Every structure is written in C-alpha cells, then in structure tokens.
Amino acid sequence: MSAQPQTIFFLGATGYLGSQFLLLLNSKLPDLHVIALVRNLTPERKEQLQNVYSNISFVEGTLDDDAIIQEQVAKADITINCASSDHNASVKSTLAGLETGSKNHPGKPPLYIHVSGCGIVSDNARGEPVEYVKEWSDIGLDLKQCDQTNTHLDSDIPIVEAGSRTENPVRTIIYFPAQIYGLGQGVQKTTLWLRIFLDMMKKLGFAGTWGPGANAMNNIHVKDCAMGLYLVLNAALEGKADEGPEGLYFAASSEPRMTYHAWTKVMGDYLHSKGIIKEGGSRPMPPEVVDPLGHYGWSLLGGNQFVKAERLARLGWEPVETKKLPLLESFPDALDEALKE
Template identity: 30%
Template sequence: MSPQVIFITGASGYIGGEVVDVMSKKHPEWTLITLVRDAEQAKLVKGKYPAVETVIGTLDDHNLLVEEGKRADVVLQIASADHIEAGRSIIEGMSKGKKGHYIHVSGSGILHEVPNGYGNPSTKIYSDVDDVMEITSFDSTHVHRDIDASVIEAGIKFGIPTAIVSPVTIYGVGHGPIKTRSLQIPFLTQGILSRGKAFTIGEGCNIWDNIYITDLAEAFRILTEEALKPHGGKATWGREGYYFTATTDHKWVDVVKAIAKIAHERGAIPSEEIDKLTPEEASAIHPWAPLLWGGNCRSKGDRIHALGWKPIGPTVYESLPEMVDVEIKTLGKSVVATTF
C-alpha cells in the first residue's frame, strides 16, 4: 500500500506549523507535503522535520495547487481563512486525482456579536451541531463567511468532501518551525506594553472561547485520521461539516488583569492599573481592536468531541507568563514603559 499523502498549506505559520509538528510525530508513516513561500522557509521546515517534503509557491499559484490537490489523500488548507481562490484551486485539483478530503481553517470570529454593546457579555452559545444551518447561512457581514461558503460550494461542485475547522482564541507558544505566536493575546500584550498601561474595551466583560495550540493541532489530526477511513469515517463532511474547537472561555478583563500583573512583575509596565477605552480609542492601538477584544464569540465544539477529541493542554492563564515573556523580549521592554 502506497503512503497516504497529506498536503498542508501554512507550515510556516502558527497553526500550520503546530499541525506539522503533531502529525510528523504521531504519524511518521504519512507523507507530509507542505507549501512554503521560498527556499529559506523550505530550509527551516526541512531542518526540523527532515522527512517532510516541501514545495515552493503561494496561495495564488493556481496550477501548483491543482497539481498538489491531485496527488493528496487529504488536504489541510491552514495558511489562510480568507483566501477564496486557494481553496477552489485545490478542490478542483482533488477532483482530478484521488478525490480525497479537504479540510479548511476558518475562525470563530464568524460568530462575533455585540448585542449589549462593546465590552459586555452575550448569552448566545452556538453549537456546531444544533446551529450549523444558521452558521452556514450567515450573510457576508460575518467575518470569514464568504470564504466558508466558497469552500462548501466548491466541494459540492467538484464532488469533494469538505470540512471547516473554526478555531477560537488560540493561546500558547507554538512548536512549529517558524512562527510560534498567535494573534489576539500577543497583539493585546504588545498594546499594553507599548502604551505602558493595561486596557479593556469598555468593561471588558465580553466573552470568547479559547484553546491551547497543541489541542487545536490534535483536532486537525483527528479529522485527518477520519478522512483516511472508508467514507470519511465518523466525521461529518459537506455543508454540515463544521467544527468549533472550544476548550473553555474567558472574559477579556480577566486576561488583561493577568497580563498586567505579569508585565508589572517583570518591570515592563509601572502598575497593574487598567484603563477602560472606547472602541475608537482601542482602534488607535490596533485597528482590529473591536473585533479582537471588544465583542463576544461563544461556541460549542460538539462535533470534534464526538470524534474522541480530548483537550489536555494548560489553561490560558497557565500559558500567559511564557507568552508575555515572548512579547517583552520581542519589544525589548527592558525598562518600565512610560504611560500616557
């Protein structure tokens, strides 16, 4: 029996790098092929994972993606949640080859809502089973929705089983070959360190789900294992093949308090005090601030749990000291910052 071929985009990224790390350890019998931008990235990937194959290209290289889609048993498009043509190209290629399974990364930002104003909690928790038809019918005002729809439509058009994995707030320092930092908490930490004082948007009582980076990679591993079984195993594919990955949730004010305490203890900010900013004020710190830290994204990953997924990573609060230290080092915060 020939080795099963897994094509992974995004190996240089935070999620993709962690997926490569997990899969190379758990399934050395698989042939892992990764898309990288240039020879330097290829060198870094091969240096850490000698058995992993690399191909050089981008998500805009239609012909390359078609060819890689042809020879793959499973494709994990983890490089971008917002690149429509990449998924279409790969799925088209898959239809001309082994007709395998396609797994796409999205994001629970699709659920973002502020029904009670920025900084205030919402009560709605979306299940990827009970609410899947609503989720996959959102209009284009929802982040990532256009791309999710294109994946489902392309899968139907070309007869390829698809699944969409929608991560929540991802935390922890990754173990991949290149990028090891996420977005939301590192950007928040950078903002706090740079302004010299912690902040929330409004009261900061809005709620997001979260997941440790390795637990997320394990979710992709489990889905890939199911994809390689006859008829896609026990996983759900197609329009209802939607997977949230929540472990637990947090209020942003609690995360901010923890970051402020750690940063103050490190001497990186002068106090643990927290300012309450308007969305407009926070946007001056980061243009995505209202989406990243101002609203609510609440979900239940019923489908992935049903496949036996059991997250075991440290909590977000246990991971914060290491994450804050990375940002302090990155910004060179060797002295107490100046507030304004």
C-alpha cells in the first residue's frame, strides 16, 4: 500500500454487507478516505455512517444519478460497489467514470471492486431435486460459460471486459457472495433475502419456496463475508490480488448447504410459534407470488448454486463466524431483529 492515503468512492454504505465491511475497514485501514453515495442524506444517516467509519464524507444521490457517479468514480483511486448487483445503469456509469479516471491518470489505473452474487452459476432446477449439481470453482471461472440467462451476468461480463483492455486500463475484481446471513453490526442489521421472505410469509400466512424447494446453495456469515472482501481489497492495495479475467472471487463456506425447504421450514415454524403466521412448516408458494418475478425469480431462488471459494482460501480466509453459528441457528435472532425493523 502506498504511503499516501487513497480515496474510495463507495456505493451501498448503508446496506447490510456494505456497512459491516466499513466497520471492519475502520479497524484495519482507517487512513483510507471513503466518499459514500447516500440517498436522502439526513443528519441521522450521516451520524450512523460516521459511527461505522470515521474517515468518511458524503455525496447525496442514487444509483440512477449517472453524472454524479461518473464524476466521483473518475476522481477516486478505488470504487467499491456493495449496492445492487443488478443495477445495470450504475455499473455503466461506474465503467464510464473508470475509463475517464484512467485516461486522466496515465500509468495509475483505478481499482473497481464489484459485489455480485452466486446466482451466476444457478442450474435453474426450478426447486426440483436433481441427481447431480456442478460445483463451480472461482479458479478458471469464465463467466461466458455460465448460463447467460442467469442473474448478474449482464453487469459482470462488461466489468471483466473493462479489466481486460490495454487502452485506458482498469483494475477490476468481482466478489460473489453465497447466501449471506447472520446479524450485522452496521447500519442495516439483517440481510435482504430474509426481509423479502419474511414479508412474503406474513402476507401469505405461511412459509414457502419456489417449487418444492429442493434446491440449495452455499452460505456465509456476514462477518466472514466482510472479512473476505477486506482481504481482497488489502491484497489489491499490495498488488497481490488476482484481477481482470482472473479477479473473480467466490465468498462461501463449505459448511452444509441447506435446501430452501429446510431453512424456510425453520422460519415458518419460528414465526408460527410467535403467532405471526397461521401455519408452521413450509410449502411451495402459489403462482401469484412467484410468477411476477418470472425467470429472474426461478433462476435466483429456484436453482442450485454450488461453489468453492478457492481464491479467498489463497489469501488465508477462513469462515470463522460461519462455523460458530450455522445458518439454521441464526434465524431466531435475525427474525426478531427483522420484525423490529
């Protein structure tokens, strides 16, 4: 890492993973100056984020603010996107800003770390049991070999292409978390998928899945996920990270994968025991719930996603918190927090 403090333009600072990562960064690399893009920038939001990361300033805006994102990315040494992994417009704005920044600073290509997800490797099993599921490694991973109808790829592939060019070069890394869970310590305490499923369950009166819910994916505690992201950033600052076409990092433990039916049943039983829904257990959700999300929903929530985080292992990463608190044991505290929220 250079002696001069560097600047990070940060998207998703108030989110679940983003704010957990900033807490960790505050203890590890507090000299980095973070500029956070924040919508509805109230004094309360400023205070929340200053409590998470002390060396922070703010730009008010949203992921749709093309000019703001381009301007900030072009000025920053590093851009980290922990916001929506499927917001194509913000990715295009970011890539345009990176190209401008690279052009304005010859010999000093900017770094872009983008948080995507393991939905790229979904087998689209539609919740049905299957005899064989491929386990994907991030070593030798080629995004163009994934099912091109899967989520995230329309944003991820242009990022890899940007990190492959020689004119106005950009350093790119994509981070692919598995099913993130656990209570966070940052601004947002609970994971988005938990809140989405909780909302569906409260409306339906029961817990449910896309199809029979026989599909599964790897999981990772939010603290382990944040640590992995920190290790990737630190390796990049030291010039030791895999980047460009090789800069693809799965973030996943090898702890037992739980089917969607298994973990929604735990949610259903817990919510039923508290009188929040009418029945326990889990069953397939009706068409009026799953159909509006179409192929996106079936691919992301009805497919198997089996991965090995081999590049993180090379950096010495271990899923310490995931081993301490398995997914199914995390639900009581997480659901109680989500219900308060």
